[in-house]
Amino acid sequence: TxxxxxxxxxxxxxxxxxxxxxxxxxxxxxxxxxxxxxxxxxxxxxxxxxxxxxxxxxxxxxxxxxxxxxxxxxxxxxxxxxxxxxxxxxxxxxxxxxxxxxxxxxxxxxxxxxxxxxxxxxxxxxxxxxxxxxxxxxxxxxxxxxxxxxxxxALTRLDHNRALAQLAARSGAPVGEISRVTIWGNHSRTQYPDVRHALIQGRPALEVVDREWAEGEFIDTVAQRGGAIIAARGGSSVASTATAIIDHVHRRLHGVREGDWSSAGRISDGSYGVPEGLVCSYPVISRDQEWEIVQGLEVDAFSRARIDASVAELIEEREAVRHLGLI
Ligand code: NAI
Known part of the structure; x- marks a missing residue:
């Protein structure tokens, strides 16, 4: 041992x-x-x-x-x-x-x-x-x-799992056959669950689920799922959070599936135009047990606006603690 x-x-x-x-x-x-x-x-x-x-x-x-x-x-x-x-x-x-x-x-x-x-x-x-x-x-x-x-x-794998689950429910595809979903931004209601690069059983997600749903109800459902759980269960997400922690650690240690990625809040190095130093959720893969941000994904105008809105909230949060002299 x-x-x-x-x-x-x-x-x-x-x-x-x-x-x-x-x-x-x-x-x-x-x-x-x-x-x-x-x-x-x-x-x-x-x-x-x-x-x-x-x-x-x-x-x-x-x-x-x-x-x-x-x-x-x-x-x-x-x-x-x-x-x-x-x-x-x-x-x-x-x-x-x-x-x-x-x-x-x-x-x-x-x-x-x-x-x-x-x-x-x-x-x-x-x-x-x-x-x-x-x-x-x-x-x-x-x-x-x-x-x-x-x-x-920062853990955003719970949001990632919620996004996978919603896509599975909508498309009827098994959750294990959905890949390349991304959570961008803050772990909050402003997060952007992005299906633009996602694949459902090998096909682009936007050819399988309708765009109006993917750009509206889907995003709101994932971003507000924590509140919906509290309303239904009378308590916040606990077991699903533990599952997401395990998924995060397990994928970091053993890697993500070939051709797929996970999501995690990372200290920005300026990738995708996010100001350096902010902790922003990105698409990530693991190499030698270290997370790396997936580079080179196309960000269209819809995604840009969504990412920027969540990053604006991260900037506000940073400003709210700056006077403490801790950062
Ligand atoms: P909980 O209230 O049951 O447990 C929090 C524990 O932290 C308590 O036992 C408390 O005594 C302890 N604690 C407080 N101050 C501490 C300190 N200075 N040092 C060490 N321990 C301290 O809450 P629960 O349900 O376990 O959630 C914990 C946190 O996780 C909350 O902030 C919640 O918002 C967050 N959360 C985040 C999620 C994510 O996806 N990132 C998902 C679900 C919850």
Missing amino acids: PAPLTLTLSGAAGQIGYSLLFRVASGEVFGPDQPVRIRMLEAPGAVRAAEGVAMELQDAAAPLVADVDISDQPRRAFDGADLAILVGARPRTAGMERADLLEVNAGIFGPQGEAINSVANEGIRVLVIGNPANTNTMIVAAHAPDVPRNRFS
């Missing part, structure tokens, strides 16, 4: 943590032969709850779980981390302004970035789920300057 990998999971006592941890334990994330050391990072008030989760994890008697540690101290939690999955965030509460939300979360993700910079393993990868995920990723990366920029991602 290989030496254990170290996974640091923030927000481990939360809903997504509760769903994800047992799938890590069963080998779905790193594979059936890869032991894992789990470090849970929680807010002080949730350490007790994290202990309860750890008790259940112990009761799963999972041979792959080498060790579990719980802490509210980022420096302890990220010590020796190979992968950091950052789920813990302050949710928006009634009456809270968007700017306040951004500020409170900047206060969480800045110190975590500092800790990652000083104590994580050299090969550290950081995947941010906690919202606002794109801007939180930018902040964590700004505080970990020694970590290569391409090691940071």
Whole structure:
């Protein structure tokens, strides 16, 4: 058996943590032969709850779980981390302004970035789920300057999966025979789920589904799916988010299918006209376990306007936290 990998999971006592941890334990994330050391990072008030989760994890008697540690101290939690999955965030509460939300979360993700910079393993990868995920990723990366920029991602695979599912439902094609869907922009209602390069059973998606739907209802359905789940279930997306985290990590480690790509929020290098430094969702493939932005896709006027609108929101978010001096 290989030496254990170290996974640091923030927000481990939360809903997504509760769903994800047992799938890590069963080998779905790193594979059936890869032991894992789990470090849970929680807010002080949730350490007790994290202990309860750890008790259940112990009761799963999972041979792959080498060790579990719980802490509210980022420096302890990220010590020796190979992968950091950052789920813990302050949710928006009634009456809270968007700017306040951004500020409170900047206060969480800045110190975590500092800790990652000083104590994580050299090969550290950081995947941010906690919202606002794109801007939180930018902040964590700004505080970990020694970590290569391409090691940071914001999760948009859930949006990608939602787009695949809607296309499958509309076309009647199996979800596995749909490829090259892209989520561009922010993980928010302004995101742009793009089918212009997508293939459904080898045919251009726009020859299979009607354009009016693809440019209207489809985009709204994907972008507002989180709200629809809350309305129906009485709680936000949890199990599907854990699935998307697994899909993201799995594809980074093992690559995407030949001819296909995934979507992930990446620190922009200026690709597709997105200002450098913003964290924007792009089409990505994985090479040698590193994400790369797919280059050279044609962006027509419709796509350009949609991407620009979401990027405008990312710029606003960056401006809202700039005065904190964290970026
Ligand atoms: P939750 O409220 O059940 O869990 C969040 C956990 O984070 C709590 O246990 C809380 O104690 C912890 N936490 C708060 N501050 C912390 C800190 N400073 N350090 C460590 N842990 C801290 O929420 P849930 O459902 O697990 O969702 C977590 C986040 O994921 C939310 O921000 C949500 O908006 C986001 N999300 C993102 C998605 C995406 O696709 N990017 C999809 C679904 C959720």
